[in-house]
Amino acid sequence: MDDQNKNLILATALSFIVILVWFVVFPPPEPEAPAETTAISQSADGAPTASAPAAADAASSVQSSAEASAPESPRLSIDTPKISGSISLLGGRIDDLSLKDYRVSLDDDAEIVRMLSPVGEPAAYYALYGWAPGSGLTAEDVPGANTQWSVASGDTLTVDSPVTLSWDNGKGLTFNREIAVDDTYMFTVTQSVTNAGATTAGLAPYGVLARHGEPQDLKNFFILHEGVVGMADGELAEIDYSDMPDFDFDQREGARAEVTQVSSNGWIGFTDHYWMTTLAPEPGQAFKSVAKYDERRDIYQTEVVLPTVTLAPGQSNEVTTQLFAGAKEWEAIRTYEKAGIEGFLDSIDWGWFFFLTKPIFWLLHEINKLIGNMGWSIIGLTLIIKAILFPLAYKSYVSMAKMKELQPQMEALKEKAGDDRQKMQQGMMELYKKEKVNPAAGCLPILMQIPIFFSLYKVIFVTIELRQAPFFGPFQDLSAPDPTSIMNFFGWLPWAGPQPESFLALIFIGILPLLLGVSMWLQQKLNPAPTDATQAMIFAWMPWVFMFMLGSFASGLVVYWIANNTITFTQQYLIMRSQGYKPDVFGNIKAGFKRGQKPDAK
Numbered sequence: 001m002d003d004q005n006k007n008l009i010l011a012t013a014l015s016f017i018v019i020l021v022w023f024v025v026f027p028p029p030e031p032e033a034p035a036e037t038t039a040i041s042q043s044a045d046g047a048p049t050a051s052a053p054a055a056a057d058a059a060s061s062v063q064s065s066a067e068a069s070a071p072e073s074p075r076l077s078i079d080t081p082k083i084s085g086s087i088s089l090l091g092g093r094i095d096d097l098s099l100k101d102y103r104v105s106l107d108d109d110a111e112i113v114r115m116l117s118p119v120g121e122p123a124a125y126y127a128l129y130g131w132a133p134g135s136g137l138t139a140e141d142v143p144g145a146n147t148q149w150s151v152a153s154g155d156t157l158t159v160d161s162p163v164t165l166s167w168d169n170g171k172g173l174t175f176n177r178e179i180a181v182d183d184t185y186m187f188t189v190t191q192s193v194t195n196a197g198a199t200t201a202g203l204a205p206y207g208v209l210a211r212h213g214e215p216q217d218l219k220n221f222f223i224l225h226e227g228v229v230g231m232a233d234g235e236l237a238e239i240d241y242s243d244m245p246d247f248d249f250d251q252r253e254g255a256r257a258e259v260t261q262v263s264s265n266g267w268i269g270f271t272d273h274y275w276m277t278t279l280a281p282e283p284g285q286a287f288k289s290v291a292k293y294d295e296r297r298d299i300y301q302t303e304v305v306l307p308t309v310t311l312a313p314g315q316s317n318e319v320t321t322q323l324f325a326g327a328k329e330w331e332a333i334r335t336y337e338k339a340g341i342e343g344f345l346d347s348i349d350w351g352w353f354f355f356l357t358k359p360i361f362w363l364l365h366e367i368n369k370l371i372g373n374m375g376w377s378i379i380g381l382t383l384i385i386k387a388i389l390f391p392l393a394y395k396s397y398v399s400m401a402k403m404k405e406l407q408p409q410m411e412a413l414k415e416k417a418g419d420d421r422q423k424m425q426q427g428m429m430e431l432y433k434k435e436k437v438n439p440a441a442g443c444l445p446i447l448m449q450i451p452i453f454f455s456l457y458k459v460i461f462v463t464i465e466l467r468q469a470p471f472f473g474p475f476q477d478l479s480a481p482d483p484t485s486i487m488n489f490f491g492w493l494p495w496a497g498p499q500p501e502s503f504l505a506l507i508f509i510g511i512l513p514l515l516l517g518v519s520m521w522l523q524q525k526l527n528p529a530p531t532d533a534t535q536a537m538i539f540a541w542m543p544w545v546f547m548f549m550l551g552s553f554a555s556g557l558v559v560y561w562i563a564n565n566t567i568t569f570t571q572q573y574l575i576m577r578s579q580g581y582k583p584d585v586f587g588n589i590k591a592g593f594k595r596g597q598k599p600d601a602k
Contacts, residue, residue, distance in 0.1 A: 073148065076163050077156040081183055083326065087157065088118060091145045092165050092177055094187065095119070095126030097325055099275075106468060106476055115275055115325060125211040127277065127323050129177065129189055134202030134308045142203055143167050143175050152176060159183050172197020172313075185326025186336060192318040195311040204308040205319045207279045209269055210301040214241045219273055223458060224349060228291045228302055229276070230268030231343040232260045237268075237291075238349075244293035244300060255301075257292040265342040268302045269324070274464040276347055279304045280322040283340040327464050330365060349462050356455035361463055368465070374478055375471025378556055381456075382563040389448055390571070397575040406431060449564070453557075460556045471559070475512075478556030482510030509551040512558040517547030519565035526572055526583045 073090035078097065085097040097116035104110050116125050131142040143149070147167055154163030162180035169175070178190040191205050218226055218241065228239040239258070247256035260266075268289045269278030281287050281304055290303040309317045324336065328348055337344035350357045363384065368377040386393070409431060417424035460466045466479045474483050474491060484490045485497025487508040498508055520543035550558055576583050 076151065076154070078158075078181065079156055080159050080181055082185065083181075085116065087163070087179065089149045089151070089165065091128055091130075091147055092143070092149045092179075093118070093126050093128050093145075094179070094323065094325070095124070099327055102274075102327060103468075113275070115277070123212060123216055125277075126209075127187075127279075127325065128208045128210070129191060129321070130206055130208075131175065131191070131193065132204040132206055132305065132308075134204060134310075136199055136201050137203055141169050141171055141173065141201075143169075143177075149177070157181055172199075173201060184329070184332045184335075185324055186332075187323040187325065188320060189323060190318060190320045192316060193311065194316040195313055198313055200310060200312050202308050202310045204306055205321075206303060206305045207321045207323070208301060208303050209277050209279060210299055211270065212300075213298045214300075215272055217272070221461075223351065224273060224462060226272055227270065228268065228300075229271040229278070229347050230260075230266065230289055230291070230302070231346065232262045232266040232268075232289055233264060234343065236343060236346050239291055241300060244291065245295060247291075247293060250292075253290065253292055255292045255294040255296075257290055260289040262287050262289050267341060267344070268304060269347075270300070270302060271328070271347060271349070273462070274328055274467055275326065276324065276328050278324045278347065280324065280341050280344075281306060282320055282322075283342065329464060330361065351455075351458045351462075353451060353455045353458065356451055357458050360452070360455050361459045361465075364459065365465060373471065374466060374469035374556065375475065375559055378478070378559050379563045382560055382567065385452060386564065386567045386571070392448065393568075393571055394575060397572050398579055402579070453561075456560055457553070457557050460554045466554075466556055469556070471555070475555055478559070479554050481552050482512040482555045482558065484510035484512075486510070486514075507548070509548060510555075512555055512562065513547050513551035515562050516550060516558055516565070517543045519562050519569070520546055522585070523565055523569045523572070525585045525589050526569065526576065 073088050075086040075088055075096070078085040078087065078094075082100055083097055084100060085094075087094055088096070095116050095118040097114070099113045099115060102113040104113055116127070118124055118126060128145055130144050130147070133139055133142045149165040149167050152164040152166040154161055157163045157179060159182060162178055165177045165179070167175045172195060174194045174196065176192045178192075180188045180190075182188075189207070193203065195201050215226070220226075225238045225240065227241045227244070228237070230237045237260070245256060247258050249255070250257040250259065253259065263286050264284050266287070266289055267278050267280035268291065269276060279302065286307060288303075288305040290301075290305065292301040292303065293299070294301065304321065306319055311317055322341070326332070330345075330348065333344050333347060345358075360381070364374075364377055364381050367380045367384075368374055371377050371380065410428065413424055413427040413431065417427060460479055468476070469478045470476045471478055476483075483497075485508045487497045488494075490511055491497075497510075524539060524543065550561065573583055573585075
């Protein structure tokens with residue numbers, strides 16, 4: 001066995017080891033369980049306190065407690081085209097929210113996704129607003145988590161009808177909170193206070209998002225960020241839930257916390273796979289951004305605390321904060337970014353290859369707006385990518401065709417050089433130079449495809465536009481693996497195939513992985529098999545290895561790979577023909593079958 005074959009076998013063995021380690025350490029994410037998307041919350045009886053009179057550092061953290069469930073309290077309904085829920089008058093909390101356009105599974109009777117839930121339920125998750133007391137005030141003088149608000153106006157929060165809550169502390173301070181909502185997922189909360197007393201009051205407005213424990217449907221998949229996400233003066237911060245217990249203990253915050261002073265523009269909140277909540281003060285507003293973990297009660301929390309305001313008798317103050325609570329839809333988030341929430345599109349986890357994932361998704365999204373079917377849009381995207389890479393592919397395939405023409409001369413050089421490898425290498429380099437052939441040119445399209453493949457994988461996995469996106473027939477969720485299976489002959493036999501998360505699903509593959517393997521196999525047959533038996537065997541197995549390896553990936557990604565192989569086959573065939581080389585696909589297939597027969601088989 002010569003060194004070339006040894007290197008080929010070693011490279012193949014290492015590739016298989018990498019694949020095995022990948023699937024063991026980073027298994028494909030399991031399909032979404034049909035469970036409610038509920039999460040977590042802060043508790044009921046504490047309120048922020050402002051301990052220092054300085055404006056930028058007046059308010060300390062919101063003290064959380066979960067010793068008791070929140071008592072029953074009157075509620076105001078929320079009803080818009082995209083969301084439904086209610087607001088509790090206890091604390092004025094936005095703590096009950098469901099997304100009308102999304103269901104937890106594809107089942108006909110599946111419930112709609114629930115985002116926020118109140119204290120007292122297994123996993124509470126809600127938004128809370130208030131004022132932290134400064135000089136001259138105590139916690140009882142300002143509204144907090146347990147303040148019982150009254151309704152000043154409105155009975156149901158809709159796109160066209162905001163609601164206003166009111167509370168009088170009985171000592172001269174009157175607080176109002178107007179809550180409005182748009183036709184997607186953005187709440188606008190305007191807090192105001194009027195000092196009708198005889199003394200000056202100092203206080204700081206705040207907003208809190210909190211949840212008890214980690215989300216119930218946490219994916220914990222390495223390519224997906226779940227946890228705190230925020231922007232502070234143009235700098236993106238992403239903190240996993242698992243990293244928050246490692247924060248340093250902050251005496252001022254009373255918990256493990258990471259505090260950032262934002263000078264002009266920013267936002268902070270929690271992001272899950274497809275859903276997100278964020279707090280965003282008005283553009284140009286300075287504030288303190290806090291990510292916090294209370295290890296005593298297992299509470300995760302984010303806060304925006306605005307500077308303390310000082311109100312003389314007869315003065316008023318008003319502050320507005322936006323709350324995004326909903327699905328991470330690209331169109332909606334881009335609209336809010338254009339409206340002034342700086343860097344809001346980065347709340348979607350584009351990853352390290354953001355310079356590829358962003359334009360790839362934009363192009364896919366625009367194609368889907370025209371076609372209306374995400375499966376065909378992926379195929380259209382593949383056509384455009386192949387068209388962009390065609391000049392490079394053309395040079396590559398021309399070089400490969402010339403390499404085929406030089407095969408007899410290369411064999412002659414090999415025989416002439418014998419065991420003198422240096423002489424053979426020198427002769428081949430002279431031949432390449434004479435014929436103006438680059439032997440490495442054939443690798444360029446493959447190298448270009450690798451980052452595109454992984455970027456598209458990222459896009460399909462993280463963007464909600466691919467979640468439960470139908471193609472045709474049984475393919476009703478392009479973000480999930482192929483639901484068909486050889487086990488039941490792709491649905492023709494009267495029993496179910498293996499569950500997507502089971503090991504059997506890796507073996508009893510579906511239609512799409514099978515088409516992938518066939519397309520790769522046909523692409524190989526454009527050229528005769530290598531004369532070396534070892535190389536021929538390895539190349540013969542590669543399409544089927546990839547077929548099983550990619551069988552558990554998102555079906556949208558497999559659709560892309562099938563389309564890519566089909567277009568590549570067509571391009572390569574036509575270019576080879578244009579260069580005078582006539583691929584004998586059927587002849588190569590027949591030769592492969594003969595090679596696979598035993599020597600005595602006739």
